[in-house]
Amino acid sequence: MKYAYYPGCSSHSTARDMHESASAVARALGIELVEIDGWSCCGATAAHQTDRVLAASLPAANLLLAQKMGLDTVVTCAACYNRMKVANHEVASSPAMRSKVADAVGSPYDGSVAVRHLIEVLLEDVGLPKLKKSLVRSLNGLKVASYYGCLLVRPHDVTGFDDAENPTSLDRLVEAMGGQSVDWPCKVDCCGGGLNLTRTDVVVRLSNSIIDMARAAGADCIAVACPMCQASLDLRQKDMQKKSGRPYEMPIVYITQLLGLCLGISPAELGLNRLMVSPDAVLQAISAKE
Amino acid sequence: MTIVIGKTKRVTGLKPLVEEMSGVNLGVCYQCRKCSAGCPVAGAAKSAPSEIIRRLHLGAGDELLQSGLIWMCLSCETCYGRCPMQINFPSVIDALRSLSIAKGTKAPKGNMPLFNRMFLENVKIFGRSYDLSMIAGYKLGSGKIMDDAGKFPTMLRKGKIAILPPSGADKKLVQRIFGRAGKNEGETK
Numbered sequence: 001m002k003y004a005y006y007p008g009c010s011s012h013s014t015a016r017d018m019h020e021s022a023s024a025v026a027r028a029l030g031i032e033l034v035e036i037d038g039w040s041c042c043g044a045t046a047a048h049q050t051d052r053v054l055a056a057s058l059p060a061a062n063l064l065l066a067q068k069m070g071l072d073t074v075v076t077c078a079a080c081y082n083r084m085k086v087a088n089h090e091v092a093s094s095p096a097m098r099s100k101v102a103d104a105v106g107s108p109y110d111g112s113v114a115v116r117h118l119i120e121v122l123l124e125d126v127g128l129p130k131l132k133k134s135l136v137r138s139l140n141g142l143k144v145a146s147y148y149g150c151l152l153v154r155p156h157d158v159t160g161f162d163d164a165e166n167p168t169s170l171d172r173l174v175e176a177m178g179g180q181s182v183d184w185p186c187k188v189d190c191c192g193g194g195l196n197l198t199r200t201d202v203v204v205r206l207s208n209s210i211i212d213m214a215r216a217a218g219a220d221c222i223a224v225a226c227p228m229c230q231a232s233l234d235l236r237q238k239d240m241q242k243k244s245g246r247p248y249e250m251p252i253v254y255i256t257q258l259l260g261l262c263l264g265i266s267p268a269e270l271g272l273n274r275l276m277v278s279p280d281a282v283l284q285a286i287s288a289k290e
Numbered sequence: 291m292t293i294v295i296g297k298t299k300r301v302t303g304l305k306p307l308v309e310e311m312s313g314v315n316l317g318v319c320y321q322c323r324k325c326s327a328g329c330p331v332a333g334a335a336k337s338a339p340s341e342i343i344r345r346l347h348l349g350a351g352d353e354l355l356q357s358g359l360i361w362m363c364l365s366c367e368t369c370y371g372r373c374p375m376q377i378n379f380p381s382v383i384d385a386l387r388s389l390s391i392a393k394g395t396k397a398p399k400g401n402m403p404l405f406n407r408m409f410l411e412n413v414k415i416f417g418r419s420y421d422l423s424m425i426a427g428y429k430l431g432s433g434k435i436m437d438d439a440g441k442f443p444t445m446l447r448k449g450k451i452a453i454l455p456p457s458g459a460d461k462k463l464v465q466r467i468f469g470r471a472g473k474n475e476g477e478t479k
Contacts, residue, residue, distance in 0.1 A: 009419035013452040014445075038460035040417040045365060046409035049387045049402070052311070053471040058413075061463055094313070104471040105463070154367035155378070164371055190330045190366035197428060198400035199362065200437065206330055235441065274448040276441075 001125055003116075004066035005033035006084070008077035008227075009041050015077065015227030017271025021256035022076040022118055024270055028263045029126055029134060033074060036065050042083040045194050052090075056097060057104035059087035063113040064105060072114040074121055076256070078226030082151040082159060084115040089158045117152060117161065119169050119225055119255065128176050135289055136264040139179030142285040144258070145219035146170035146181055147210065149229040150190050164188070170223055170255050177262045178289070184217035186210045193228030196235075204239045207232045211240065211250050221251040221282050223258055230254065234276045251279040261286050303349035304389065311385035318375045319343045325369035325379055335362040339369045339379045342386075355390040359383070361398040401432045414468045417459025421451055 011019035026033050043058035063084060066073040075081040090097050092111030102108045122131065148167050156164035165188060171181035189210055192203035211233060214222050224230045230252055237248035252275065260270040261283070272279050309316055319340070326338035335358035345354055360383060369379040391403055408427035412420045429435050445451045 009421075009456065012456055013419070013421045014450050016449055038458065038463075040459040040461075040464045041413045041419050043413070044409065044419070046406035046413075048365070048384055049406050050391065050410065051388060051471060052384065054467065057467045057471045058464070061460075061467060065460075100471070104467045106466060150364070150366040150368070154371045155380075156371060157376075188368075190364050190368065192330070192364060194364045195362070195400065195402075197425065197434075197437075198402045198405050198432075202331060202334055202362065205334075235445075238441065274450055276444065276448070276450075 001030060001121070002032040002034065002071060003074040003121065004069045004071040005035045006039055006042075006062055006066070006073055006075050006080060007035060008075065008080040009044075010077055010079075010227040014231055017257065017274040018076055018227050018230070018254050020269065020271040021254050021260045024265050025122075025256045025259050025263060026118070028260070028265060029122075029131070031121060031126065034069065034071065036062060036069070036073075038065060042080045044079055044083065048083070048086075053097070053100045053104060055083070056087045056090040057101045059084040060091060060101050060109045060111075061105045063088070063111075063115070064107060064109050067109075067113050072116055074116050074118055076118050076225075078117070078149060078151040079228055081115060081117050081161075085159045086155075087111070088113070088115060117225070119152075119173070120161070122173065122259075123169055128172065131173075132176050135177060135262045137262045137286050138289045139174065139177045139258065139262065140285050140287045142179045142282065143182050143218050143220045144174045144179045145184050145214035145217060145222045146174060146187060146255075147214075147222050147224050147229060147233070148187050149193070149224070149226045150188065151226055151228070153188050170225060173255055173259065174223060177258060179258070182214070182217045182219050184213055184219070186213045191229045191232035193226075193232050196228070196232060200236075200239065203232050204236050204243060207236050208240045208243070211237065211248065214250060219250070220285065221253055221279070223253055223255045225255050237277055249277055249281075251275065251277050251282050253279055253282060258282070262289075303346065303351045304354060304386075305346040305349070307389070308346060308382060308385045311388065312378065312381040314378050314382050316343055316346055316377070316382070319347070319377055320375070322374060324372045324374065325377075328368040328372050329359075330366060330368070331362045331364060332359065335359040342382070343377070343379070346382075352393060352395075355386060355393065355395045357386075358398070360386050360390060361400070361402040401428075404428060404431045410468075414465060415461075416456050417461040417464040418456035420455045422453060423455065 048055035
């Protein structure tokens with residue numbers, strides 16, 4: 001199992017923990033992630049809000065590098081995943097866009113490089129039976145709310161990730177780790193991520209309702225697969241506390257951090273010390289596998 | 291808002307341009323409003339996806355670019371996901387944003403265009419996003435200097451904000467792309 005790995009900009013900044021835990025989990029499971037040499041930004045929200053050709057060209061430049069490696073591209077950031085899938089779709093479905101992108105990046109690209117999220121690799125290529133055999137510790141009934149957000153599942157005809165309204169990929173991983181995946185209605189709601197700095201009030205309101213619902217469903221923590229969701233839900237709990245006067249202490253962990261713990265990897269190696277809200281409740285629940 | 295319905299049949303306004311830029315046929319919308327029901331910011335923005343589409347149907351011009359939704363839309367794509375006619379409304383909003391920048395429309399609350407500009411400026415220089423410089427530029431430009439100031443030391447200590455600029459990207463290629471694609475034209479024929 002060898003892939004071209006696109007870490008994305010947040011891997012070196014706000015989501016170092018995502019990068020650390022994904023790399024550690026991949027190593028433990030024999031997934032070889034070869035970082036794309038010279039990779040650049042996918043353009044994120046700023047590019048598609050500004051210019052459609054720019055938004056398709058920035059991901060295309062990276063996908064061309066992956067094409068030269070002859071490997072499928074694996075992404076851990078849901079936003080990069082989304083932008084790359086959309087770029088592939090734009091280039092493949094419109095000859096006009098294809099020629100504009102070719103002009104911008106300096107070589108033709110047909111949109112054919114497969115883009116996959118690490119979760120898809122874990123479920124489809126590694127598979128749950130093999131994954132379960134590798135686990136040495138258990139979540140021991142920890143109640144986990146699986147939160148997918150927007151960018152993995154929408155637009156669904158383009159991303160093709162799991163199910164648009166009720167995805168279960170994270171839930172299946174949680175159950176495989178011996179956790180209890182809670183039934184709750186906010187799996188694909190928006191945390192407000194795109195407005196994190198510009199309209200923090202909106203982010204606090206949207207993220208607050210997601211955390212309240214997870215708590216009402218009995219969750220001990222929320223598992224995420226997107227650095228924007230992680231930042232909104234984790235970073236903004238202080239603001240929620242200030243606004244409501246109630247304590248907010250819901251750990252927001254990457255699914256790869258939970259997996260890493262169950263694979264016997266140390267919390268520090270998984271970047272768990274970087275979370276704003278303490279993950280102690282999660283760490284205490286984990287025990288040796290029976 | 292006042293909508294004047296004239297006697298001429300021909301619809302003018304932004305609709306043809308928006309349809310061309312977004313590649314979306316707005317004529318198929320029959321105002322079921324599933325998009326607006328699922329929109330997480332329609333209330334706060336005081337404008338909803340179905341309303342934007344209807345105003346385009348009715349010949350709205352540049353005044354539409356002042357709608358709150360244009361810069362509050364989160365691109366969460368819920369509207370698109372639930373539209374029975376598969377109208378790609380996020381693409382419509384992106385076209386309206388491009389037009390809003392091109393026409394120099396007054397900056398919205400929170401100044402998202404400034405944020406985007408700062409983000410892309412840094413990508414253009416470093417080939418990758420440099421959060422520290424991008425945030426500093428945005429804060430200076432928007433005057434929101436003290437927002438989240440209390441969280442900064444913790445984020446730095448936990449390594450959640452990189453101090454040094456990113457390295458390793460093919461900067462020449464990125465600059466070439468910006469030189470040729472960042473013209474804010476949308477998709478034209």
